[in-house]
Amino acid sequence: MSGSRFLALLLVLSACTHQPQIPSSSGHLDNLALAPRTAALPIQPPASPKTAMAVPKPPVTTYSVVVSDVPVREILFALARESKLNIDIHPAIHGNATLNARDQTLQEILDRLANQIDLQYRMEGKTLFIAPDLPEMRTYKVSYVNMERDSSATLGVGSEISSGSAAGSSSRGSQSVTTLNSKSKVNFWEVLGDNVRNILKSTRSQAALAEEKSLQDRVARMAMEDRIRQVEAASHAGAGAEKLFQQAFHNPSQPSAGTTHEDVILNPIAGSLSILATSRQHRAVQQYLDSVTAAVQRQVLIEATIVEVALNDTFKSGVDWSRLGSNGGLAGVTFRQNLSGNANLLQPINTVGASASQLSIPGFILGYNNTSSPLGNLAASLSWLQTFGETRVLSSPKIMALNNQSALLKVVDNVVYFKVEVTPATLSSTGTVLSPATYTTTPQNISVGMVMSVTPQIDERGTVSLNVRPTISRIIDYVNDPNPQLAASGVVNPVPQIEVREMESMLQVASGQTVVLGGLMQDEVRNTDKNVPGMAKLPIIGKLFQAKHDQRRKTELVIFLRPTVLNPATMDESAFSTFTPLLPQNALQLDQNNSMD
Template sequence: AGAQGSPVAGGTGNASNTTVTSKSRNDFWDVLAQNVRNILASTQAQKLSSEERIARLDQIKAAQAERLQQATAVSGAGASAANLFSTAFPTPLPVPGDPKDDIVINPVAGTVSILATGRQQALVQQYLDSVTASVQRQVLIEATIVEVRLSDTYQAGVDFSRLAITGGLNVTQSLTQGSLLSPPNLTIGYVNPMSAIGNIAAAVRLLEQFGDARVLSSPKLMALNNQTALLKVVDNRVFFNVQAETVTNQTTATTTFNTTINTVPVGLVMFVTPQIDENGSVMLNVRPTVSRITSFVRDPNPSLAAANVTNLIPEIQAREMESVLRVGSGQTVVLGGLMQDDVRRNRDGVPVLSQQPVIGDVFSFRDEAVVKSELIIFLRPVVVANPSLESEELKSLQRFLPSSSSAKDVQ
């Protein structure tokens, strides 16, 4: 990862821009092959007899002597040294018994073939079993997204300490900054050792003391260990990109309009990446983004203005935070602090008279109200070792599936 800032040329001279670039590379099969080679290399010397060790050392010394002669020839080659070097050293000479010659991995078929002793194969099998068990573990993520329209008493937001006193919850507030995008006071979490889905429903009811609480969505999804899951509750709002092209000849000018439809998602988009440790705890990398349309601006294209065509482009307000949380399997964490103001303007008055161009304002009145709301996100990760409906974690979902008798009736 890297970040760099550079001043912008021209203008007032005090502006700057910052570019943050982050790269992450994770090749599962490459890491697996390297780890298996390390296991074989660590036990390679133990399986060699004294005679084999002497023979291998002789081979290495002979290869080094040959390379030394080649290097001497290259040093005296003059201008043709580059071509002679590529000919003399095309690739490193393989060393007999090198572990990379004993491993064949087929990522497409998902097979690993190893030429090794029985003891080495047992060690590799033990390693592969541990990797398989870790990779195949899944996390059931239960999310509840609640919007609270705050009352006049709690315009500063939901008071989670009051929620803890009322509901008997253990609330802990994080005052450390999670990332560049999240202020330190936006992540609030609580952990309840007896947490279940019923506790989330009870917490939602407790939120009503701060205003009108409305559940926007309650998705449930499964995610593999170290794989990112996406929660998306949005409205795809449509706007149009209008392009005008004017062709002028000697007498007339013809304008052709080309319209392209575009959509912008407005709502909540949240990325969740679970990581399970050896103790069964879950590390959650959470990144929620809330967006809404605040207003519309007119397209300043001169061709559109000349043709008296109005094209409105939406202005989007986005609020985003990112946090890394550690929570036990079955426990619940809460994210809060994503607030927004909704300004509502109403105009009413005496019929007919309030519509007159000059005296209309005398017979009418305007009402402007600001409604402040806060978005609360409940997340409950549950580690699922056996992704089957017979497991304890997923047994509660069986009642939502049709029974075998009803399936026979359908047939």
């Protein structure tokens, strides 16, 4: 005690001492003030500040605990004694722990004990409070749009030759139909609530089993001790020994401990998730939320270019993709071509182009390694395609989509035509018109243009799985309605004839790589009649002044797709470098520069 007082006194005395004032050397300040002024010297640049030395961090106190089936209270008291802390332990804290901790901090050891025993701790000043891990309400922020989305698509090809009876519904003939249905349903908040409830249910079951086993062991020990005391009392009870003996060895069933229900409160409008759970359950929920939010916030930019190649006479069989590569095409390009429909032939080589096992149609896989080229992989590929004929870009859409969210891009013209129904005039037996013919027109609408739907899935490595469906449609001709009632009335009703080129596929590609879907070829025949006006209608010799010219044109449709994972999605990404000058602040500066020029 006296040593402590002496040490405290020594610290107080050392804290109160101060350095004696050292008198400044006389003369040098006064001489400087009285010195004659000299010519002004050039101002020297300021000296660069010296890098301050890093302040060493205080040493971290660690502890080593090696125990086997020791009451947790004893471990906590020992830790408080070694760390020189006050400690308050709730009476409900019980149980044994087994621990082997080497050179760990107090917080790390307490976290490991909390995983074995349902407890929670907090530090207030120099006092450590230990309490049971009771359920508490916590609120988590979840940033996601409050929307339920359902999308479905059907791609079908059918041919039918049938005959039917007007009196019945039976039909006979041959029919061949191929249909591909794709459905996607996204209800983020509903799935999130169900998953969190399942996590709480699972962790509650595990905790209940462990608590039940610990309770059974404790009850069994207490019951055995009580029986021993009752047996000892029965040996001295005389006439009441039989009753005490039955009480000692009568084991009534113990009521099972009730379980509490953890509430999960979802608020999609505010973007919050409130949970009533224990600290152990909150840790499991937090780990799940971190994983989910990181996955659903991934975003991808999908660049698509749809090109129609009018093949020249040399390449009437289609684009020769073998010309790609080091011998005569683009440097850094790898490719695979599948003309037989066997997906195993499209295994990627070297760079990852696409997962061939997931391609459901014949096509191509194109990989371009030189992604830093000024032209870009799509521009270089389009320039190379001109070798095979005249190229025409039908559409070049760019679309962004979140992970597992369907996106739709539609650029079409709504063509209107009319369905005409005629009710013939009613005539009397003498031929008099009783009621005139009536015409009923119903407007019909058909979309002509480009529609592309895409659903991406992005993993943590930047690989993108795509479900893509581009559709190109156009009007190639008009056909008159052959209704004889219209013809009898002299009404001509043209109906548009639509050509549709559509493709639907599942594929996988790395971020920044290019996938090619192609092989859609078609033949066009254009019949042109030329004649000399007036002379072509002369009998016998009129054919000498007529000419017919049949022009054949073969085209191939090629679709380029390049997904780029954006993390984070900002205009600073290299994928948006082309559009950066079009931003409002940059466009204003560009206009000012042009006006100055």
